[in-house]
Amino acid sequence: MIVPFNKPFHTGNELAYISESLKSNKLSGNHHYSKMVKEWMFKKHGLEGVFLTPSCTAALEMGALLLGIGPGDEVIMPSYTFTSTANAVLIFGAKPVFCEIHPKDMNIDVSKIESLITSKTKMIIPIDYAGVPCDIAEIMAIANSYGLAVMHDCAQSYGSLYKNEISGRQAHLSCYSFHDTKNFTCGEGGALVVNEAFRRERASFLMEKGTDRSRMLKGLQEKYSWVDKGSSYLLADILAAMLLSQLQAEDEIKKKRQELVNKYYDWVANLKFAQQLLVCQQDENKSSNGHIFYLILPTRNIRDRFIEKMDLSDIAAHIGYVPLHSSSMGTNLGYKTEDLPITEDLAGRIVRMPIFTGMTDDEFNYTISNATKILSSLLT
Structure with missing residues (x-):
């Protein structure tokens, strides 16, 4: 049996929606399906100020541009994150300032943030590793006390809940990913959520190549022209059609993935050498979307040997990020x-x-059966 690391899920409505998009002859951004996705995100989670982008990378860059990040600025973020988090500020001339993570969940260690704040600090970018929300309330409290912006990198956590509210509603800006590797996908895609209403009109200018085209489309003026910086931060409507089918199946997808995560937790708890393994600590204020399940093994050497042996059994287990x-x-x-x-x-x-x-029961059972044998040989 071959068990891949990830396999995109098909809800069954993708082809029908894509076909309708093709028939409309309006395949570029901000058409019918883009509007339907934004309406769905508002209906489901109360998200407003949603700008659908070609990727989470584009969303992060658009957010940095919106907040005026530039040369001489410093932006605090965890080192344990994907390159896009840092590149989003680096390309505008700002310096990423890397912070430690906490062993409980691999997210930014809030207790270490204040010591990194200087007169040059302009923003904090926390991430939600494995779909587990970071301690965003504490981060916002620090940011507000120092007058800093927070752009929440929620690339892995669409649908995760923080205190019963979707992760991404609490920060000034938030960014989601709908990449092929994420729970909800359109191949390549993302979203910038602008939670501060006063920034949304300018965000529409940045998205539309620095033009005020959005005002013309609303009937507020007859022509549009160049009014600001900007780029093409638009998700194609045909991709939004696929995304809609995925988001409409959120409850089903989350349920299946959370069941798998819980089965992994149960498996670890029943191992005779469980005390040698670390897993993400569960928190009653946080509900993960089940994006990732990870183990932290006793040593790097054991980790590498475990992955090698799993690969020999045709099971894809991966490392995480190389720290930035x-x-x-x-x-x-x-x-x-x-x-x-x-x-x-x-x-x-x-x-x-x-x-x-x-993931089928056979695939899951094959995975944990082989993992148990391999870990037993390495740890006992």
Whole structure:
């Protein structure tokens, strides 16, 4: 049996919606299906100020542009994140300032943020690793006390809940990913959520190549012209058609993935060597969308050998991120591996287990059966 790391889930409505989009002859952004997606996100989660983008990377860049991030600015973020989080500010001339993560959930360690704030700090970008919400209320409290902006990188957490509200409604800006590897996908896609209403009109200018075309479409003026900076931050409507079919199946997708995560938790709890393994600590204020299940093994060597042996059994288990501070770009920015010892240690021991919405019982049982044998040989 071959168990992939990820497999995109098909709801059954994708082809019908894409076909309707094709028939409309309006395939570019901000047409029928884009509007339907935004209406659905508002109906389901109360999300307003949603701008559908070609990727979460584009959403992060658009957000940084909207907030005026530029040369001389510093932006605090975890080192344990994807490159897009840092590149979104680096391309505008700002400096990413890397913060430690907390072993409880691999998210930014809130207790370490204040010590990194300087007169140059302009923004904080926390992420939701594995779909588990970060401690956003505490982060917002710090940001508000220092007059800082918060752009929440929710690439992995669409549908996750923080205190019974979707993760992404609490920060000034939030960004989602609908990439092929995410729970809800249109192949490539994302969204910037502008929670501050006064920023939304300018966001529409940035999205439309720096033009006020949105005002013309609303009938507020006869022509549109160049009024601001901007780029093409528009998701094609034909991709929005696919995305709508995915978001409409959110409850089904979340239920299946959360069941898999719970089965992984039960499996670990019943291992005789469970005390040698770390897993994400569950929090009653946070409900994950079941994006990832990971283990943190005792050493990097054991982690690497585990992945190699799983691969020999045709089971795809992966490492997490290579910390940005110790990457070649991080080194170019002046960071050293030893600057963030907790991040470096955890990143070297983490392994992500295969999980996807359509994972069968046979695939899951084959995975944990082989994983049990391999871990037993490595840990006992």
